[in-house]
Amino acid sequence: MSVVVKVEEKLFQNRYKVDSGRPHISIIEEDKCRNACQSHACTVCCPAGCWTMEGNGNVTVISDGCLECGTCRIICDEHHNVSWEYPRGGYGILFKFG
Amino acid sequence: MVEKFDVIVVGAGPSGNSAALRLAQAGLSVLQLERGETSGSKNVQGAILYADALEKLIPDFREDAPLERHIIEQRMWVLDDDSYIGSHYRSDAFNKQPYNRYTMIRSQFDKWFSERVQKAGALVICETTVTNLLLDNQRVIGVQTDRQGGEIYADAVILADGVNSLLAKKAGFHPELQPKDVALAVKEIHFLPQELIEQRFNVKDDEGVVIEMVGKITKGMMGTGFLYTNRESVTIGVGCMLSDFKKQNTTPYALLEQMKAHPAIQPLIQGGEMKEYTAHLIPEGGYNAMPDLYGDGWMIVGDAGMFVNAVHREGSNLAMTTGMHAADTLIELRKEGKEFSKTNLKRYQSKLDESFVMKDLKKYKDMPDVFHTNPQFFNDYPEMLSKAARTMLTVDGVDKKTKEKEIRHDFRRRRSLFGLVGDAFKLWRAFE
Numbered sequence: 205m206s207v208v209v210k211v212e213e214k215l216f217q218n219r220y221k222v223d224s225g226r227p228h229i230s231i232i233e234e235d236k237c238r239n240a241c242q243s244h245a246c247t248v249c250c251p252a253g254c255w256t257m258e259g260n261g262n263v264t265v266i267s268d269g270c271l272e273c274g275t276c277r278i279i280c281d282e283h284h285n286v287s288w289e290y291p292r293g294g295y296g297i298l299f300k301f302g
Numbered sequence: 303m304v305e306k307f308d309v310i311v312v313g314a315g316p317s318g319n320s321a322a323l324r325l326a327q328a329g330l331s332v333l334q335l336e337r338g339e340t341s342g343s344k345n346v347q348g349a350i351l352y353a354d355a356l357e358k359l360i361p362d363f364r365e366d367a368p369l370e371r372h373i374i375e376q377r378m379w380v381l382d383d384d385s386y387i388g389s390h391y392r393s394d395a396f397n398k399q400p401y402n403r404y405t406m407i408r409s410q411f412d413k414w415f416s417e418r419v420q421k422a423g424a425l426v427i428c429e430t431t432v433t434n435l436l437l438d439n440q441r442v443i444g445v446q447t448d449r450q451g452g453e454i455y456a457d458a459v460i461l462a463d464g465v466n467s468l469l470a471k472k473a474g475f476h477p478e479l480q481p482k483d484v485a486l487a488v489k490e491i492h493f494l495p496q497e498l499i500e501q502r503f504n505v506k507d508d509e510g511v512v513i514e515m516v517g518k519i520t521k522g523m524m525g526t527g528f529l530y531t532n533r534e535s536v537t538i539g540v541g542c543m544l545s546d547f548k549k550q551n552t553t554p555y556a557l558l559e560q561m562k563a564h565p566a567i568q569p570l571i572q573g574g575e576m577k578e579y580t581a582h583l584i585p586e587g588g589y590n591a592m593p594d595l596y597g598d599g600w601m602i603v604g605d606a607g608m609f610v611n612a613v614h615r616e617g618s619n620l621a622m623t624t625g626m627h628a629a630d631t632l633i634e635l636r637k638e639g640k641e642f643s644k645t646n647l648k649r650y651q652s653k654l655d656e657s658f659v660m661k662d663l664k665k666y667k668d669m670p671d672v673f674h675t676n677p678q679f680f681n682d683y684p685e686m687l688s689k690a691a692r693t694m695l696t697v698d699g700v701d702k703k704t705k706e707k708e709i710r711h712d713f714r715r716r717r718s719l720f721g722l723v724g725d726a727f728k729l730w731r732a733f734e
């Protein structure tokens with residue numbers, strides 16, 4: 205049984221204070237994602253669907269819906285290709301319940 | 303003027319709040335820094351609160367802590383695709399005050415805890431991310447924050463910054479976490495009328511039910527699912543090791559969605575209004591994966607130090623207890639007029655060794671390895687169990703002896719007799 209899920213619908217319930225123009229997660233070397241990485245695990249395992257494999261083979265990250273879990277950083281253990289910081293104080297996800 | 307405190311605590315989760323409370327109560331000057339809007343706004347838990355650890359810090363917590371329900375029934379389910387087999391333990395002994403376990407909602411609980419910390423006299427500053435530790439050789443002398451002129455000094459820094467533990471990593475105190483040592487959990491909260499929850503779970507007043515689940519819901523990955531009752535909501539979630547998510551190429555929210563659709567689970571959450579979706583890591587590497595816990599001018603407490611007992615789903619209580627021991631170490635040293643050097647902070651380790659924290663973590667130290675190397679516990683066994691139960695319970699004219707033979711045959715076909723015995727032995731050794 206496979207269920208189609210739109211993560212956007214889930215994230216829509218959450219509260220965020222986005223730090224516009226200051227992403228706290230970025231790719232260190234885009235070329236590595238495209239040519240060296242086999243798994244592209246970030247694009248599958250991010251619980252907020254922030255990582256996308258584009259049609260042209262590029263991997264991109266948009267961290268607006270990020271839940272600040274750390275998965276993408278740790279799961280990229282062969283290439284260590286994720287630059288990952290917490291957002292500035294007060295910004296990012298604001299859990300209502302947690 | 304250079305700002306200087308006796309102690310800086312980074313993070314206002316249960317570990318940081320416990321440490322800060324204790325230190326402030328003893329009269330030390332404490333600055334606590336939290337990146338969230340408030341204490342709790344970045345934090346995620348199931349959430350079961352174990353009274354014992356909190357009671358040691360705040361004996362009267364039951365008077366005003368935001369508690370949801372006290373647990374009177376624990377269900378353990380092993381699920382396959384369309385069934386579950388399991389045990390329920392319910393006892394009226396759990397209805398006697400003082401209660402031992404409660405459900406709670408972390409953002410509310412942490413906020414309450416933080417108010418206690420502030421009342422005790424600690425200076426708590428939120429919306430401030432600590433970006434680096436200030437080092438003088440290998441000695442921690444303060445922190446750098448993301449505020450202007452953000453350098454602040456202290457005799458000791460307690461790192462209560464949670465599972466990602468970025469600060470200790472940047473300072474070179476320990477390496478990056480490995481995917482095999484952390485679980486990723488995703489979770490939702492569904493609101494339902496209070497009476498409906500009480501009907502569905504067969505409870506009244508503040509009574510609550512906990513359901514812990516293993517089996518096909520994790521698609522063979524090492525992990526568990528859970529469903530907890532709050533007063534007017536239920537939380538439902540599933541967590542698996544990151545290494546397994548990666549290996550099996552699985553999307554966490556799809557896994558959660560499939561779990562929610564399971565015929566044994568769906569009726570329990572039906573009609574609820576989902577109001578938040580969260581994700582968080584849990585450090586489950588256990589004793590063998592623990593980092594160094596102290597050094598010159600610094601100590602690590604809570605999730606940042608891998609203080610989680612995954613077998614028993616305990617984390618917040620270990621966080622509180624380690625926070626308390628770290629604070630007590632500093633309080634004692636200060637009284638004795640001793641500095642917060644690595645040699646003197648060894649006392650923190652001794653306190654932990656004597657407490658349930660290290661005893662439990664040592665006891666289960668082989669557990670993660672056993673499960674990592676024996677995936678049958680998460681895929682074959684749930685199916686085998688379920689099939690066995692179904693075979694025995696279906697009345698279809700086949701005699702029971704033949705049925706037993708069929709079950710035995712099925713078990714052996716899927717896992718040699720040698721394998722079955724070996725598994726039992728491995729589990730026993732790890733639990734022993």
Ligand SMILES: Cc1cc2nc3c(=O)[nH]c(=O)nc-3n(C[C@H](O)[C@H](O)[C@H](O)COP(=O)(O)OP(=O)(O)OC[C@H]3O[C@@H](n4cnc5c(N)ncnc54)[C@H](O)[C@@H]3O)c2cc1C
Pocket residue numbers: 290312313314315316317318335336337338341342344345346347348349350351352430431432433462463464465469487488489539541582583584603604605606609610615616617618619621
């Ligand atoms: C889904 C899930 C279910 C769980 N269920 C249970 C359960 O039922 N019972 C149980 O006992 N445990 C449970 N746990 C474990 C428990 O939540 C943790 O063990 C506990 O929260 C650890 O507390 P902590 O204070 O060490 O870390 P955290 O609670 O993570 O707190 C760390 C704090 O530090 C702050 N911070 C981090 N970095 C910085 C920085 N650089 N600057 C400023 N602030 C910073 C964060 O914002 C956060 O507030 C569960 C965990 C999860 C994810």
Ligand code: SF4
Pocket residue numbers: 231236237238241242243244245246247263279280283284285286
């Ligand atoms: S796993 Fe790492 S290297 Fe691979 S695509 Fe993702 S960020 Fe790039």
Ligand code: SF4
Pocket residue numbers: 229249250251252253254255267269270271272273274275276277
């Ligand atoms: S930290 Fe977690 S939620 Fe944020 S982008 Fe990385 S994997 Fe996704």
